[in-house]
Amino acid sequence: MHTGGFAKWTRRFEDEHERRRALGDPDWGQGATLHPAVWASIQRFQVGEDGDGADLARKADQADDADYGQAVRLFIAEEQNHARLLARLLAAGGMPTLTGHWSDAAFVRLRRLMGLRTELLVLMIAEVVALRYYRALRDGTDDSLTADVAGRILSDEQRHVPFHCERLHASLAELPRAMRRPVMSLWRLLLLAVSLVVAADHGPALRRLDVGRRRFVIDVMTSSRAVVSAVLAPRPDSWTKAG
Numbered sequence: 001m002h003t004g005g006f007a008k009w010t011r012r013f014e015d016e017h018e019r020r021r022a023l024g025d026p027d028w029g030q031g032a033t034l035h036p037a038v039w040a041s042i043q044r045f046q047v048g049e050d051g052d053g054a055d056l057a058r059k060a061d062q063a064d065d066a067d068y069g070q071a072v073r074l075f076i077a078e079e080q081n082h083a084r085l086l087a088r089l090l091a092a093g094g095m096p097t098l099t100g101h102w103s104d105a106a107f108v109r110l111r112r113l114m115g116l117r118t119e120l121l122v123l124m125i126a127e128v129v130a131l132r133y134y135r136a137l138r139d140g141t142d143d144s145l146t147a148d149v150a151g152r153i154l155s156d157e158q159r160h161v162p163f164h165c166e167r168l169h170a171s172l173a174e175l176p177r178a179m180r181r182p183v184m185s186l187w188r189l190l191l192l193a194v195s196l197v198v199a200a201d202h203g204p205a206l207r208r209l210d211v212g213r214r215r216f217v218i219d220v221m222t223s224s225r226a227v228v229s230a231v232l233a234p235r236p237d238s239w240t241k242a243g
Helices: 007-023 036-049 054-061 066-092 102-111 116-139 144-172 177-201 203-208 213-232 238-242
Strands: none
Touching: 007 066, 007 144, 036 066, 036 116, 036 203, 054 066, 054 116, 066 144, 116 144, 116 177, 116 213, 144 177, 144 213, 177 203, 177 213, 203 213
């Protein structure tokens, strides 16, 4: 399958890399002070951001589009940078990183079950949840270093979602028209289940960030409507304008 049109995403990722390089890292020396529940939550998200992305890169290469393969590698590099930023944030607060977490292991196993389409659908669940989480982390704390790190990651995630929407739009176009909306409806059901698990697991932190479990789930599911529309619509990049 030729996906086409992903040279623009390669340029966007490269431009962002140059912008990050010019900006430099946050001021780690200022340290960070957070409630223990928030630290524990960040530790678990840091594990989820950490990974080599080799399986995704391999499947992207099989899409027979060199621009898409390159864009995926640049996306993976940004995710690895998120893991680095969160690890540095934890270190600034005197907190260790975790070696693993059951939720991340479950996501990785699920993503690798089938082909690129399934991997991206599962990955998109994590990305949409991350949008709301990092917004809560940016806006819900008075710690300036934490807000800076969360804001940087959130800015990246806001580009990642439309990037994956565009590839999923091309992938779902291979299916019979009658199957496309049911696939995305099932995706939203799985997203709801994952959101409930995340809300339960990170509930104490979400309360400290002035979001709460119920509001977190509602916001995630509300934002997912735009994602579904972008995947099914003829011009998925319109999500960028709307979001």
